[in-house]
Amino acid sequence: MDIYAEKLRSLILKYNIKSIAPSHGLPILDIPKTMPKVLEGLSAPYKKLK
Numbered sequence: 001m002d003i004y005a006e007k008l009r010s011l012i013l014k015y016n017i018k019s020i021a022p023s024h025g026l027p028i029l030d031i032p033k034t035m036p037k038v039l040e041g042l043s044a045p046y047k048k049l050k
Contacts, residue, residue, distance in 0.1 A: 001043045008039070 011017070012031060020028040028034045 001046045005039045005043060009035075 012035070017031060018029075020031065022028070028038070
């Protein structure tokens with residue numbers, strides 16, 4: 001999962017993304033504050049397997 005998280009981070013920086021509108025759920029308007037929590041949640045199951 002880390003490779004995908006790193007790619008997402010690089011795209012956010014490259015394109016200067018200001019908000020993210022997921023297909024479900026609420027939009028992410030404060031990317032610097034919210035994305036670390038999202039990425040932590042996405043990678044949590046994989047870290048438990050190590």
